[in-house]
Ligand SMILES: Cc1cc2nc3c(=O)[nH]c(=O)nc-3n(C[C@H](O)[C@H](O)[C@H](O)COP(=O)(O)OP(=O)(O)OC[C@H]3O[C@@H](n4cnc5c(N)ncnc54)[C@H](O)[C@@H]3O)c2cc1C
């Protein structure tokens with residue numbers, strides 16, 4: 098059990114949770130993630146480490162409600178059953194900033210993809226980098242943690258599908274018109290966004306790091322649920338990733354593999370909604 | 381004279397395929413006594429030579445005969461820490477029972493069932509109340525909570541050491557918890573083992589990935605000794621086309637969803653795929669566990685194995701139970717491609733027949749593909765149970781010596797790193813519970829020697 102300081106709604110479909118997890122944050126690095134379980138019988142959910150305070154042993158998480166298990170997570174108060182981590186590898190640039198000195202870096206984030214982007218940009222700023230961010234979502238109300246991000250970037254540009262904030266259109270539109278300004282791109286967001294970013298950067302031969310978020314169970318390399326095709330070979334995102342060289346990722350396969358448990362998950366969600374509904378009727 | 385062994389009572393096959401409860405009921409007192417009386421009490425017991433940990437088998441059986449179960453339990457406990465587990469999962473037909481004199485002309489003594497009987501009685505009657513020795517003021521870190529880690533922790537704690545186990549999953553037990561299904565090894569038995577360690581004062585820290593949260597170097601600094609019992613959990617795949625299809629899973633994934641995450645229960649929150657027809661590729665215990673679990677979920681479940689039935693490496697009892705449960709065995713066959721639709725869903729497999737050749741150096745007969753036998757089978761799920769290899773996440777940033785095969789190199793149980801010991805599957809590659817248990821015992825002994 099871990100103490101939950103707060104678990105609050107920050108947009109129409111996203112929540113921010115602050116947890117006491119000293120052993121997780123003692124050595125964690127931007128790019129790594131944790132697996133959480135609301136209760137002892139809950140599903141294991143991988144979530145990115147979005148912010149941390151090593152001295153106080155605090156860990157910040159952001160999650161979007163997309164199914165029964167994330168819905169259940171919103172009910173967590175005071176205590177959460179399990180927070181396992183840090184898992185996966187640190188972002189390559191953060192791991193060795195000196196190797197990237199002088200490089201012009203652009204982060205492209207989509208939706209909750211801003212959660213893994215934020216700690217990286219913050220870390221790089223602390224290490225003397227001026228990093229640009231392009232951040233997109235469907236509409237203005239779904240843009241998260243803007244205040245925090247704006248404090249650590251050199252320049253941030255927004256894109257929304259409906260034009261309610263920033264440029265109307267996609268993050269790739271903004272990246273396309275500024276592509277000459279960058280030596281390295283890091284893209285984190287929906288698979289389709291990362292795929293589109295890589296299609297663009299490939300044309301200009303700009304190295305691009307992406308962060309894969311496949312289905313996971315254990316997060317320790319034991320089940321293979323998280324396998325992605327990298328350079329024609331299967332790799333486990335939880336131990337070999339989650340970040341990979343975007344040019345080598347088979348995005349089409351990743352897109353298809355995300356739907357493996359769609360029906361089962363839908364069923365569980367319906368069941369859970371019914372249960373919640375049932376509970377309310379009793380009150 | 382009728383001298384056949386006392387058969388263990390089982391749940392009926394057609395009933396047990398509808399539940400996850402234990403298949404075997406285990407001997408009752410009379411049955412155990414009757415089976416024990418069959419033992420000849422050989423002066424030169426061959427059975428013991430077949431036991432990897434040399435349990436004094438005739439002596440514990442004598443205890444049963446004499447109605448002194450406490451003594452029987454003490455005899456087993458001298459050599460084994462996990463008898464309730466090993467009695468259930470050891471491949472006895474290849475070990476102790478294969479050597480029993482009685483087996484030459486008739487049926488060997490059911491040593492495994494007797495071991496289980498004694499261990500279960502010990503749990504019921506709480507024989508296990510060991511009082512730990514006075515604290516010696518030394519700290520040991522154990523990485524991994526499988527049979528190797530649990531055993532090492534237990535022996536050290538009993539001797540007065542301060543022991544902390546680090547486990548990356550949210551529950552302790554290793555393969556005993558996430559891999560071997562309830563119907564073969566009830567989780568309550570594993571939990572009892574874990575609880576008894578806690579009673580001895582062992583601290584179990586779950587959720588901690590060693591290598592990331594703390595490195596081995598950190599552990600070396602914070603503890604007087606470190607034991608690595610991280611197992612061999614990394615699943616293998618075949619490398620054939622179509623293996624990335626949506627319904628191709630490792631056996632570990634299927635078993636983890638079912639066991640660790642309780643996916644077989646209606647109200648479980650972790651989803652589990654239930655196809656119409658599933659092929660489990662492989663012939664070991666892992667394959668049997670996966671195929672029988674799927675059967676219990678209502679799937680038409682097949683084994684596909686590239687050698688013959690005689691070569692199946694699984695425990696004999698499990699194969700027999702699987703056959704009775706209606707598992708279809710497609711032997712001497714191997715998939716060469718997994719067929720999918722445009723959404724990446726499995727629709728079948730291309731399969732070749734295999735031809736059995738001569739026995740190789742390891743005594744196993746080789747196989748070759750029959751090139752003219754290519755055919756397809758329909759299915760909507762494929763499970764790979766091809767074996768596992770060590771997963772060395774714990775060794776991140778360390779320069780511990782590894783063999784060509786990626787196994788941790790040890791002398792006794794000592795690794796190339798100062799005050800770091802290792803044992804179990806991480807050292808041997810995927811093996812057995814009893815060997816992992818033995819390695820844990822041996823490491824505890826060597827750790828105590830090195831610290832005294
Ligand atoms: C499905 C299945 C069925 C089996 N059936 C049988 C059988 O019938 N009979 C038999 O004798 N054997 C059987 N085996 C084999 C047997 O279970 C293993 O040989 C035995 O469990 C090995 O024990 P171990 O302690 O070395 O490792 P494991 O039991 O594998 O335990 C290792 C533990 O270490 C943890 N770990 C790994 N890395 C880290 C890290 N970096 N940080 C923290 N923790 C970590 C893992 O999560 C795991 O809990 C079976 C195996 C499987 C998978």
Ligand code: FES
Nearest residue numbers: 316318320321335
């Ligand atoms: S999540 Fe199980 S291997 Fe990666």
